[in-house]
Amino acid sequence: MSVSVREADFDVGAEIAALSVEGGDAGAVASFVGLVRRDRSAGGIRAMTLEHYPGMTEKALAEIVAEARRRWPLMAVRVVHRVGRLLPGDRIVLVAVSSSHRQAAFAGCEFIMDYLKTRAPFWKREETALGSRWVDARESDDDALRRWAGSENS
Amino acid sequence: MTIRVLYFAGLREALGTSGEEMPLPAGVNTAGGLRDHIAARGEPWAQLARARNLRCAVNQTMVGLDAVVKRGDEVAFFPPVTGG
DSSP states (O other): OOEEEESSOOOHHHHHHHHHHHTSSOOEEEEEEEEOOOOOSTTOEEEEEEEEOTTHHHHHHHHHHHHHHHHSOEEEEEEEEEOEEEOTTOEEEEEEEEESSHHHHHHHHHHHHHHHHHHSOEEEEEEETTEEEEOOOOHHHHHHHHTTTTOSOO | OEEEEEEOHHHHHHHTOSEEEEEOOTTOOBHHHHHHHHHTTOTTTTHHHHOTTOEEEETTEEEOTTSBOOTTOEEEEEOOOOOO
């Protein structure tokens, strides 16, 4: 299964090792790991809770992976996204892809991450010393998505 | 046959529920029409009409508010996503 949404942490090394085997003749593996940022200021984040839309989340991620596969010759793809309560320094998301060459691996990995940010139904709630609040979506994430409009195998 | 309406994140908290089942209201055939129908109940539901950048999904696919809604559909309303 290339997509996993769960509370449990993941082992980056084991995931990449499995991907390298699964990819067959892959010559390149690119990966991205997102973390809960450490913020040591007074109002900094103490914890973060991720909510999602069970069913749609898996479907949306599978569609994003399928779109990346249409654009680049990817071999194996793995997306793991955690939900529930996470602490600063915890891993949130892993995207790893393999391909024959690095260009497709880098581009495919970045594409999946940019689409995940704006298309997959996850919501973050941050806890600070002052209370908790839902994180606002960032316009820079929409800008990141627009870069890919009309780009095929670029 | 009814429709299933789901609310997530800040919207779920503001409305005080994660969802409801209801008959498809007479005259409603789009997600935007459904939002307006629910918002017309008054507070707290009117927040649906005021929500900035309200997103929606029909049958677990993200769509615009002009998307068609029919009996048996699952319609979700939520704020812009913030995962990753």
